[in-house]
Amino acid sequence: MTVRNVGAAPAQIPDGFFVIKDAQGRVSDFNRAASVDYINRFGGTGPRGAGDYAAHAQLPPGALLGSMPVLFDVATDATDLVVFSRDNPAQGFLVRQSAR
Numbered sequence: 767m768t769v770r771n772v773g774a775a776p777a778q779i780p781d782g783f784f785v786i787k788d789a790q791g792r793v794s795d796f797n798r799a800a801s802v803d804y805i806n807r808f809g810g811t812g813p814r815g816a817g818d819y820a821a822h823a824q825l826p827p828g829a830l831l832g833s834m835p836v837l838f839d840v841a842t843d844a845t846d847l848v849v850f851s852r853d854n855p856a857q858g859f860l861v862r863q864s865a866r
Contacts, residue, residue: 767836767849771825778824784836785852788844798822800837 767784771777784796801821808816811823818832819825825832840847 767834768831769819769825769834770831771827771829773827776824776826778822779834779836782852784849786838786840786847786849788840788848789846790841790844792841792844794838794840796821796836796838800839801835804835804837 769779781798782795785793786796787793798821805811805816805820810816811818811820817835819834821834821836823834838849
């Protein structure tokens with residue numbers, strides 16, 4: 767995901783802020799521990815890393831947009847995944863799935 771802190775103080779993405787919903791009606795929170803593990807395994811943060819921020823990072827206020835790997839646990843039979851903010855469930859972005 768691309769993230770940015772528009773607040774006045776450093777802040778972490780809150781638990782439950784991003785969720786993913788499938789066509790079967792199941793909703794899952796993002797898995798912070800798996801997201802942090804992913805960035806640690808695949809180069810960390812920075813120019814040659816897996817993203818600009820880890821999922822446990824305190825995002826600086828007013829910084830430019832940055833990338834953050836956000837992983838979810840979804841059922842293998844999940845279809846038509848949509849990611850959105852729990853605070854705004856009417857808004858959603860279709861997640862493209864790779865062929866299985």
